[in-house]
Amino acid sequence: MNDSFRQQFPSLSRQHNGGRLVFMDGPGGTQVPQPVIxxxxxxxxxxxxxxxxxxxxxxxxxxxxxxxxxxxxxxxxxxxxxxxxxxxxxxxxxxxxxxxxxxxxxxxxxxxxxxxxxxxxxxxxxxxxxxxxxxxxxxxxxxxxxxxxxxxxxxxxxxxxxxxxxxxxxxxxxxxxxxxxxxxxxxxxxxxxxxxxxxxxxxxxxxxxxxxxxxxxxxxxxxxxxxxxxxxxxxxxxxxxxxxxxxxxxxxxxxxxxxxxxxxxxxxxxxxxxxxSFGSGADYRSCVVDAMNQIHHHEIALAKKLYTGLSALDGARIIGPPIDASLRAPTLALHTQSLRPEALARKLAGRNILAWDGHFYAIRAAEVLGLLETGGVTRLGLSAYSSEEDVELVLEGVRACMG
Ligand SMILES: Cc1ncc(COP(=O)(O)O)c(C=O)c1O
The missing domain is CATH 3.40.640.10 (Type I PLP-dependent aspartate aminotransferase-like (Major domain))
Structure with missing residues (x-):
């Protein structure tokens, strides 16, 4: 989605430690636009x-x-x-x-x-x-x-x-x-x-x-x-x-x-x-569907970029199905050899990148996949307000944190 979409979210421009925040925590709850507030x-x-x-x-x-x-x-x-x-x-x-x-x-x-x-x-x-x-x-x-x-x-x-x-x-x-x-x-x-x-x-x-x-x-x-x-x-x-x-x-x-x-x-x-309001169509429902399709295409394109970039990192593994629109939402579960998920999330937070770690209450899935003892995964969730720049910052951040 474009800049005018992002501009509607006041929290996207808040500053912390001299920089803006990169919100990869959407699966835990998204940011709220001004009209909703x-x-x-x-x-x-x-x-x-x-x-x-x-x-x-x-x-x-x-x-x-x-x-x-x-x-x-x-x-x-x-x-x-x-x-x-x-x-x-x-x-x-x-x-x-x-x-x-x-x-x-x-x-x-x-x-x-x-x-x-x-x-x-x-x-x-x-x-x-x-x-x-x-x-x-x-x-x-x-x-x-x-x-x-x-x-x-x-x-x-x-x-x-x-x-x-x-x-x-x-x-x-x-x-x-x-x-x-x-x-x-x-x-x-x-x-x-x-x-x-x-x-x-x-x-x-x-x-x-x-x-x-x-x-x-x-x-x-x-x-x-x-x-x-x-x-x-x-x-x-x-x-x-x-x-x-x-x-x-x-x-x-x-x-x-x-x-x-x-x-x-x-x-x-x-x-x-x-x-x-971001979709077009003859009636309200058509506008909703059109907007959700736009959101989907925007997010999945960014998720593919992030998936490809992270997969190329030595010692990084993305858990779950391939990034094919019909198989996966724009949500990546990352596992690295060098850092436990909680340590990676903390290091990313130090770079203003907000990402959850753990099992996110899907504890049975983490258990079955053998990820529970090692702290689950670090979850990177793309939202409609995520940008190309966010993806670059996350890739650079994960690379730097993994050392
Ligand atoms: C897939 C899924 N189901 C259920 C829930 C629980 O939703 P709520 O917090 O509204 O109870 C969550 C919350 O993260 C979720 O991601």
């Missing part, structure tokens, strides 16, 4: 109230919530705002969902998770083991991709749900959700996708995928800390979620507990508007 501040300055009141600020609050649902529905390609629920974050929503699903299951029913997923899409489902639900996991292969033969073998007529990541936050692997959908249809299991790492990098289309549930988090795509749940029309209404007698009993509200973060939701709508 303004939307949050505008809400507090003008419309701060609870919802469903007879007075102006409450009515404006209702508009904020409705607007956020509508914008996110367009972002995900959903059937409409009634399919979009909000929560504190993805993990909390997934726990609420697993508790609701649990009430429909019988001991001996099965849920399938994967070794590649973030714990946010494993823990809530693993908890069902206490109730006699059989929870199996799809194996992760050494090349960083899931074993689809294993997935097929573990899906059976007792499987009620497959909880699958769309893209790995550990090393960027994009999973074959079409194949997973075809396999789950065969046995009549629901498909739940964790799109937290996918959503910032690719256009999403929940109706084309035909998924039953999809979760993502706005703070990964230039918005504030809000979790998002898409549920296929009609599905949430059938789920006995934890809910107060006084709360709305139907989708999308039935899984939302208590008062939402209204100001943050003003920011969520603004984040999707911001993305859409």
């Amino acid at each position: 303004d939307a949050i501040s505008h809400y507090y300055k003008n419309s701060n109230a609870n919802s469903h009141g007879a007075f102006v600020t409450a009515q404006e609050t209702d508009e904020v919530l409705d607007g956020a649902r509508a914008a996110v529905a367009h972002f995900l390609g959903a059937e409409g705002p009634h399919t979009i629920s909000f929560g504190q974050n993805m993990t909390t929503l997934n726990y609420s969902l697993s508790r609701a699903v649990e009430r429909l299951l019988q001991p001996g029913d099965e849920v399938l998770i994967t070794q590649l997923d973030h714990e946010g899409n494993r823990g809530p489902w693993l908890a069902l083991r206490e109730l006699g639900i059989v929870v199996r996991e799809v194996q992760l292969k050494k090349d960083g991709q899931l074993d689809y033969e294993d997935m097929a073998a573990k899906l059976n007529e007792r499987t009620r749900l497959l909880a699958l990541g769309y893209a790995s936050n550990f090393m960027g692997t994009v999973n074959n959700v079409q194949r997973a959908r075809a396999l789950t249809y065969k046995v009549g299991a629901w498909l739940l996708l964790d799109a937290v790492h996918f959503a910032p990098h690719f256009p999403l289309d929940v109706q084309a995928i035909g998924c039953d549930f999809l979760l993502c988090s706005a703070y990964k795509f230039y918005g504030p800390h809000v979790g998002i749940l898409y549920s296929r029309p009609g599905l949430l209404d059938r789920l006995p979620a934890d809910r107060l007698r006084t709360a709305a009993q139907e989708a999308p509200y039935s899984i939302e507990t208590g008062t939402l973060n209204h100001a943050a939701l003003a920011g969520v709508k603004s984040a999707v508007d911001f993305i859409a």
Whole structure:
């Protein structure tokens, strides 16, 4: 994306130790553009109230919530705002969902998770083991991709749900959700996708995928800390979620507990508007898709450059699949012979390069790949605001740090 895109992010020009910061930490949360900051501040300055009141600020609050649902529905390609629920974050929503699903299951029913997923899409489902639900996991292969033969073998007529990541936050692997959908249809299991790492990098289309549930988090795509749940029309209404007698009993509200973060939701709508403003098309959804395609092409071109440069360094290895747009998000998991990931991240921080080290809660993947004892990996995540210069600085930085 061009300079005018970057200029919208105030933090990109902040100074630290006499220089600017290079943000490679997007997979842990992206920077926020000025319009999103303004939307949050505008809400507090003008419309701060609870919802469903007879007075102006409450009515404006209702508009904020409705607007956020509508914008996110367009972002995900959903059937409409009634399919979009909000929560504190993805993990909390997934726990609420697993508790609701649990009430429909019988001991001996099965849920399938994967070794590649973030714990946010494993823990809530693993908890069902206490109730006699059989929870199996799809194996992760050494090349960083899931074993689809294993997935097929573990899906059976007792499987009620497959909880699958769309893209790995550990090393960027994009999973074959079409194949997973075809396999789950065969046995009549629901498909739940964790799109937290996918959503910032690719256009999403929940109706084309035909998924039953999809979760993502706005703070990964230039918005504030809000979790998002898409549920296929009609599905949430059938789920006995934890809910107060006084709360709305139907989708999308039935899984939302208590008062939402209204100001943050003003920011969520603004984040999707911001993305859409960089695309072109006949309607809002087409603008979102066009902008996400532009973001994807921009990021993947930079990721390829970084991948090629890092691969050429002696003693450096990139974990995971090749940098092919259909196989990988623009997220590189780096392992070096000379430095533990934490030491490399600290040295990079000394050069104003912000990169996470560790397992990033995808602890099972790190464990299976034998990377846990050595501190995981150093993760370099490209975002829409990343630039050619950032890639050069990172390459130069890693080279210098490795000595
Ligand atoms: C792939 C993936 N899933 C789930 C989560 C958890 O999201 P949240 O922080 O919204 O609970 C993360 C957070 O990093 C993630 O990257």
